Amino acid sequence: MPIKIPATLPAFDVLTREGVMVLDEDMAHRQDIRPLRIALLNLMPKKIQTENQFARLIGATPLQIELSLLRMSDHQTRNTTAAHMESFYQPFEAIESQKFDGLIITGAPIEHLAFPDVTYWDELRRIMDWTQTNVHSTFGVCWGGMAMINHFHGVDKHMLAEKAFGCFRHQNLAPASPYLRGFSDDCVIPVSRWTEMKQAEVDAAPGLTTLLGSEDAGPCLVEDADHRALYIFNHFEYDRDTLKQEYDRDVASGTAINVPVNYYPGDDPSKPPLNRWRSHAHLLYGNWINEIYQSTSYDLQDIGA
Numbered sequence: 001m002p003i004k005i006p007a008t009l010p011a012f013d014v015l016t017r018e019g020v021m022v023l024d025e026d027m028a029h030r031q032d033i034r035p036l037r038i039a040l041l042n043l044m045p046k047k048i049q050t051e052n053q054f055a056r057l058i059g060a061t062p063l064q065i066e067l068s069l070l071r072m073s074d075h076q077t078r079n080t081t082a083a084h085m086e087s088f089y090q091p092f093e094a095i096e097s098q099k100f101d102g103l104i105i106t107g108a109p110i111e112h113l114a115f116p117d118v119t120y121w122d123e124l125r126r127i128m129d130w131t132q133t134n135v136h137s138t139f140g141v142c143w144g145g146m147a148m149i150n151h152f153h154g155v156d157k158h159m160l161a162e163k164a165f166g167c168f169r170h171q172n173l174a175p176a177s178p179y180l181r182g183f184s185d186d187c188v189i190p191v192s193r194w195t196e197m198k199q200a201e202v203d204a205a206p207g208l209t210t211l212l213g214s215e216d217a218g219p220c221l222v223e224d225a226d227h228r229a230l231y232i233f234n235h236f237e238y239d240r241d242t243l244k245q246e247y248d249r250d251v252a253s254g255t256a257i258n259v260p261v262n263y264y265p266g267d268d269p270s271k272p273p274l275n276r277w278r279s280h281a282h283l284l285y286g287n288w289i290n291e292i293y294q295s296t297s298y299d300l301q302d303i304g305a
Contacts, residue, residue, distance in 0.1 A: 005067050009088055010048050011055045035064040036101040036292060037300065039135075041127065042069060042089075043108035043144065045079035050106055053237040057285040058104075063293055070095065072120040092127055096134075099303040101296045102289070103135045107142030107235075111157065111195045115150055125151055131229070133304035136296045138229045139288060142193060145222070145231030149197065152227050153205040157195040164191045166243070166261030167276065168217040168234075177211050179223065179230065179287045187280040188262070190238040191217050192246060197233055221284075230288065236281035244273055 005012055038058055044050040051069065058065050071077070073091040105127075108118075115121055128151045131138045140148035149155045167188045172180055189212070196218045202208050212221035212232075222231045235242070243260045247269065250257035265271045297303050 005055060006088065009051070011052045014052050014056075034298065034300075035066040036289065036296070037066050037068065037099070038102040038104070038289075039068040039070050039095070039100045041092075041103060041105045041144070042071065043106045045077065045109060047077065047080040047084065047089075049239075049242075050237075053239060053242075054104055054106075057237055057281055058289055060282050061286050061289045063289060065289070068095065068100070072123055074123070075120045092123065096130065099134050099300040101136045101292050101300075101303070103131055103138045105138065105140045105144035105148065107144055109143075111143050111146070111193060112159070115147060128152070132227065136228060136303050137288070137292050138227070140229065140231045141237070142233055142235060145233050146195065146197060148227075148229060149202070149205075149208070149222065149224070149231050152224065152229075153208065155197060155201050155205050155208075157197060160194055160196055162258065163194050164196065164217055165246075165258060166191060167263045168214045168261070170212045170214045170217070170220050170234075172211075173213055174209065174211045174223075177209075177223065178291055179221070179284065180211055181287050182283045183280060187212075188276045189214075189220060189280075190235045190243055190263075190277060192235060192238075192243060192260075193233065197222075232284075236277055236284055238277075240273055240275035244269075 040051070040054055042050050055067060058067070069089045071085065071089045071091055073093045077085060110118055118124070124147060128148055138148070140146075146157045150157070168191050169186050170189050171186050172183050174180060175183070175185075199210065199213065199219050202210055202219050202222060207224060207226045209223045209225070210219045210221070211223055213219045217234065220232060220234050224231065243263055247257060247260055259267055259269055261267070263273050265274065
């Protein structure tokens with residue numbers, strides 16, 4: 001089954017060319033099933049790139065997915081056209097009364113700020129509380145995951161002396177977890193952040209289970225069963241060249257940046273990078289969608305009850 005998105009959304013053509021099954025509104029109505037309602041709260045500046053990345057992963061499952069794009073009510077993006085935002089995004093206040101099977105909260109390039117200093121922190125806290133009554137399962141990604149684990153458990157982020165940047169090997173710490181079904185004993189995951197979560201502080205918070213972790217990059221994927229949430233601090237959703245784009249941008253602007261580790265063949269930026277995380281990315285998001293499907297209510301209004 002495919003993902004249902006507007007035919008005019010850029011991701012529709014991108015995914016169609018890649019062979020991902022997509023449906024527009026008319027085609028979806030011909031299928032007499034209830035699609036899973038998944039919302040993407042997109043906090044990244046490059047909205048369209050992020051839409052493509054997550055739509056690609058959640059659209060690769062055997063289930064029909066209805067994707068809704070959300071934004072903060074008062075925050076205005078400067079990197080995506082107003083026409084695109086007006087056509088495809090809804091503010092949180094417009095969907096607050098609705099129920100969703102799943103919600104993804106993306107990262108945001110604001111990790112140097114303390115959480116209370118983020119302009120939309122109060123609204124984001126309201127959204128995170130709202131997930132407990134209106135969303136069956138929530139997936140916080142990078143800064144979004146750090147925000148959730150801080151909000152629900154008080155675990156704080158810590159600044160790094162230098163940016164964690166590259167492809168780091170992570171260990172499978174919970175092979176029996178349904179979210180890691182099909183995972184190898186270890187895997188490579190792209191990392192791009194100036195902050196970290198400390199494993200000892202995650203371990204000290206009741207109810208948290210670390211599923212993936214790295215000796216070099218710290219905890220990566222954490223399950224919070226009590227809040228029906230997953231927190232991932234790294235970037236399985238990245239395209240092959242996303243780290244390259246970040247590296248080239250910093251080099252061009254004169255910003256001090258190390259070559260991303262274990263990314264370019266022979267650590268040579270003149271060579272095209274290889275995507276070595278794609279299969280595990282599909283496994284993780286496919287497992288998440290499957291767990292939602294197995295446990296969510298058929299009647300959307302029963303979610304959160």
